Amino acid sequence: MPRVVSxxxxxxxxxxxxxxxxxxxxxxxxxxxxxxxxxxxxxxxAADAAARSAGLRIGMPASKAQAxxxxxxxxxxxxxxxxxxxxxxxxxxxxxxxPIAAADPPxxxxxxxxxxDHLHGGEAAMLTDMVDRLGAAGFAARxxxxxxxxxxxxxxxxxxxxxxxxxxxxxxxAILPLPIAALRLPAATIDSLRRLGFETIADLAGTPRxxxxxxxxxxxxxxxxxxxxxxxxPIEPIRPEEIVEVxxxxxxxxxxxxxxxxxxxxxVAELCAELEMRGLGARRLDLLFFRVDNRIExxxxxxxxxxxxxxxxxxxxxxxxxxxDPGFGIEQMRLAALxxxxxxxxxxxxxxxxxxxxxxxxxxxxxxxxxxEDRLYRFAPVQSDVPERSVQRxxxxxxxxxxxxxxxxxxxxxxLPQPELIExxxxxxxxxxxxxxxxxxxxxxxxxxxPERVFGEWWKRDAELAAVRDYFQVExxxxxxxxxxxxxxxxxxxxxxxxxxxxxxxx
Numbered sequence: 466m467p468r469v470v471s472x473x474x475x476x477x478x479x480x481x482x483x484x485x486x487x488x489x490x491x492x493x494x495x496x497x498x499x500x501x502x503x504x505x506x507x508x509x510x511a512a513d514a515a516a517r518s519a520g521l522r523i524g525m526p527a528s529k530a531q532a533x534x535x536x537x538x539x540x541x542x543x544x545x546x547x548x549x550x551x552x553x554x555x556x557x558x559x560x561x562x563x564p565i566a567a568a569d570p571p572x573x574x575x576x577x578x579x580x581x582d583h584l585h586g587g588e589a590a591m592l593t594d595m596v597d598r599l600g601a602a603g604f605a606a607r608x609x610x611x612x613x614x615x616x617x618x619x620x621x622x623x624x625x626x627x628x629x630x631x632x633x634x635x636x637x638x639a640i641l642p643l644p645i646a647a648l649r650l651p652a653a654t655i656d657s658l659r660r661l662g663f664e665t666i667a668d669l670a671g672t673p674r675x676x677x678x679x680x681x682x683x684x685x686x687x688x689x690x691x692x693x694x695x696x697x698x699p700i701e702p703i704r705p706e707e708i709v710e711v712x713x714x715x716x717x718x719x720x721x722x723x724x725x726x727x728x729x730x731x732x733v734a735e736l737c738a739e740l741e742m743r744g745l746g747a748r749r750l751d752l753l754f755f756r757v758d759n760r761i762e763x764x765x766x767x768x769x770x771x772x773x774x775x776x777x778x779x780x781x782x783x784x785x786x787x788x789x790d791p792g793f794g795i796e797q798m799r800l801a802a803l804x805x806x807x808x809x810x811x812x813x814x815x816x817x818x819x820x821x822x823x824x825x826x827x828x829x830x831x832x833x834x835x836x837x838e839d840r841l842y843r844f845a846p847v848q849s850d851v852p853e854r855s856v857q858r859x860x861x862x863x864x865x866x867x868x869x870x871x872x873x874x875x876x877x878x879x880x881l882p883q884p885e886l887i888e889x890x891x892x893x894x895x896x897x898x899x900x901x902x903x904x905x906x907x908x909x910x911x912x913x914x915x916p917e918r919v920f921g922e923w924w925k926r927d928a929e930l931a932a933v934r935d936y937f938q939v940e941x942x943x944x945x946x947x948x949x950x951x952x953x954x955x956x957x958x959x960x961x962x963x964x965x966x967x968x969x970x971x972x
Contacts, residue, residue: 466579466612466633466634467577467579467612467613467694467760468577468578468579468582468588468610468611468612468633469575469576469577469578469579469610469611469612469613469614469616469617469700470562470563470574470575470576470577470578470591470592470595470608470609470610470617471569471573471574471575471608471609471610471611471614471617471618471620471621471622472558472569472573472574472575472576472595472599472606472607472608472621473572473573473606473607473608473609473618473621473622474572474573474574474599474604474605474606475572475605475607475622476511476513476514476604476605477511477547477551477571477572477573477604478499478510478511478542478543478547478571478572479497479498479499479511479512479513479516480513480603480604480605481546481547481550481604482497482499482511482540482543483497483513483603484602484603484604491538493515494515495515495536495538496512496513496515496516496518496519496521496534496536496537496538497512497513497515497516497537497538497540498511498512498513498516498521498527498530498537498538498539498540499511499512499539499540499541499542499543500527500539500540500541500542501541501542501544503524506526507526507527507528508524508525508526508527509521509522509523509524509525509526509527509530510523510542510544511523511542514605516530516534516537519533519534519537520533520534521533521534521537527539544571547571548568548570548571551568551570551571551572551574552568552703554568554574555567555568555574555703556703556705558574558576558595559702559703559803560749560803560804562576562578562581562585562591562595563576563577563578563579563581563763563765564577564581564702564751564752564753564763564764564765564801564803565577565700565702565753565761565763566700566702566703567700567701567702567703568703569618573618573621573622575614575617575618575700577700577702577761577763578591578610579762579763580763580764580785580788581765582610583837584837584838584839585837585839586837586839588610588630589628589630591610592608592609592610592628592629592630593628595608596608596627596628606627607621607622607624607626607627607628608621608627608628608629609621609624609628609629609630609631610629610630610631611631611636611639612631612633612634612636612694613636613691613692613693613694613698614691614698614700615648615649615688615691615692615693615694615698616631616636616639616640616692616693616694617631618647618649619640619643619647619648619649619666619692620639620640620643620647622647623643623644623646623647624643636692636693636694637693640666640692640693641665641666641667641670642665642666642667643665643666644664644665644666645658645659645663645664645665645666645668645669647666647692648666648669648685648688648689648692649688650684650685650688651684654681654684654685657681658681658685666689666692669685669689670689670693674686697758697759697760699759699760699761700761702753702761704801708801708802708803709736709739709740709743709745709747709801709802709805710736710799710800710801710802711732711735711736711739711799711800711801712732712797712798712799712800713728713731713732713797713798714796714797715795715796715797715798717794718756718757718791718793718794718795718796719791719794719795720791720792720793720794720795722786722787725754725786725789725791725795725798726783726786728798729752729779729782729783729786729798729800730775730779730783732752732798732800733775733778733779733782733800734775735800736750736778736800736802737773737774737775737778740773740802740805740808741773743805744807744808745771745773745802745805745806745807745808746768746770746771746772746773746805746806746807746808747768747771747772747773747778747802747804747805748767748768748770748771748772748802748804748805748806749765749766749767749768749802749803749804750765750766750767750778750781750782750800750801750802750803751763751764751765751800751801751803752764752765752782752798752799752800753798753799753800753801754789754791754795754797754798755795755796755797755798755799756791756792756793756794756795756796757792757793757794757795757796758792758793760792762789762790762791762795764782764785764786764788764789766778766781766782766785766830766834767804767830767833767834767838768781768826768830769826769829769830769833769860769861769862770826770862771805771806771807771808772808772826772830773808777827777830780831781830781831781834784831784834784835785834825861826862829841829861829862833861841861842858842859842860842861843858843859843860843861843863844856844857844858844859845857845858845859845863845865845866845868846866846868846869846870847866847868848868849922850919850920850922851919851921851922852876852880852919852968852969853880853883853884854922855870856880874917874936875938875971876948876969877946877947877948877968877969877970877971877972878969878970878971878972879969879970879972880968880969881967881968881969881970884950884966884967884968885903885904885966885967885968886964886965886966886967887901887902887903887949887965887966887967888901888902888965889901889902889949889965891951891965893955893956893963894954894955894956895916895935895955897910897913897914897915897916897937897939898910898913898937898939898949898965901939901949901965901967903947903967908941908942908943908945909941909942910939910940910941911940911941911942912939912940913937913938913939913940914937914938915935915936915937915938916935916936916937916951917935917936917937918933918934918935918936918954919933919934919935919936919950920932920933921933931957931959931960932952932960932961933952933953933954933960933961934950934951934952934953934961935950935951935953935954935955936948936949936950936968937949937950937951938971945970946970946971947967947969947970947971948967948968948969948970948971949965949966949967949968950965950966950968951963951964951965951966952964952965952966
């Protein structure tokens with residue numbers, strides 16, 4: 466079942482104007498409208514949230530808007546620039562979220578995310594990420610995902626929720642209560658339907674199709690079928706001009722997995738040859754399958770480093786062929802390197818004494834494309850004395866940060882996400898625990914080493930100005946070793962509460 470995201474930007478033109486104007490933009494509380502010509506009239510083409518709250522509407526004469534709202538900020542609309550910016554935003558979505566993305570003028574994007582949501586933590590997390598990133602850039606946004614473009618488009622614009630995930634197969638329950646304007650029908654058709662008493666999609670869906678077609682033509686029925694997913698609505702994916710892409714057309718549609726795999730290998734070989742001519746290596750590949758019923762299936766893979774090894778890229782792509790539904794046949798395949806970086810050829814020097822360099826990038830690529838790129842990482846040191854701040858997650862093949870952990874005291878192999886309170890019997894001020902109880906189990910300490918004193922980072926928080934921790938390595942009677950600390954120096958209450966915490970376990 467396809468999954469389609471509709472990303473709605475309700476204030477696209479005015480948000481883009483404010484972002485472009487920078488410091489010269491009107492304050493957020495000042496109503497802003499953008500005007501243009503409708504024949505000989507100057508009318509409002511876009512209004513921000515403050516202007517709409519003041520009663521201004523799209524299509525209103527500019528003179529009337531100015532008379533109704535004193536101090537109204539009026540600027541000329543830039544429809545062509547808005548459309549070009551929307552195309553660039555579609556490219557951003559294409560490179561970040563899914564291999565099939567396109568502009569949905571005048572104020573949205575449509576993205577086919579079938580099989581791609583797991584790379585972003587699931588559909589709900591993916592939608593939240595989209596909306597949050599656009600919000601951070603100054604654009605109001607709402608998003609919905611459903612089984613069809615029509616349903617997602619309607620819900621993104623007429624649902625009250627900022628993000629909405631419609632479970633597969635539940636389109637009807639979600640869109641039937643929506644107004645008929647959600648069906649993307651012409652304004653004149655909507656007005657005529659309302660005069661006849663049609664208010665919601667449920668009203669329209671319950672009417673015999675023949676009578677609707679007799680009076681309004683095939684459009685209402687077609688839009689209903691698209692919204693309910695009964696007929697396909699192909700998305701023509703946007704492609705940047707500089708993209709490296711190869712394609713293969715078939716005189717007879719193909720559908721067998723072995724045939725698809727064979728032609729995938731041929732396309733990869735052609736693409737790698739083109740990449741070599743340009744001195745590039747692929748970082749992300751998208752393989753599109755154009756079916757005879759106008760639907761598009763897609764698979765995408767990424768690499769940790771620039772690659773143009775034919776066998777390696779072919780294996781990554783063919784591992785996902787089982788997710789493709791060829792339907793009644795595939796008539797065209799396109800392979801594109803959406804992300805490519807410079808890659809120089811390496812000179813191979815043969816030597817009996819030479820130790821081959823270990824390359825784990827291929828294993829990383831396989832794992833990342835199976836479980837998700839965000840779930841694969843390694844730990845790197847951070848310059849900090851506070852243990853929980855001294856580590857960060859970085860990409861598996863990221864370069865060395867140049868930092869190191871302190872070597873004068875060993876660190877546990879497992880650091881708890883948060884220090885856990887323990888009950889202890891210990892002599893103050895600088896003795897280790899004699900016994901401690903952690904997670905309901907009482908342990909007697911057989912050996913201990915410490916204390917290692919760690920001071921708070923006063924330049925980050927005033928509360929850490931006098932904070933102190935005394936860390937001990939302790940071993941219980943079973944030979945298990947733990948890393949515990951006392952909050953405070955054991956004498957002055959200002960340095961800490963003198964409570965004990967478990968912070969790590971030695972392997």
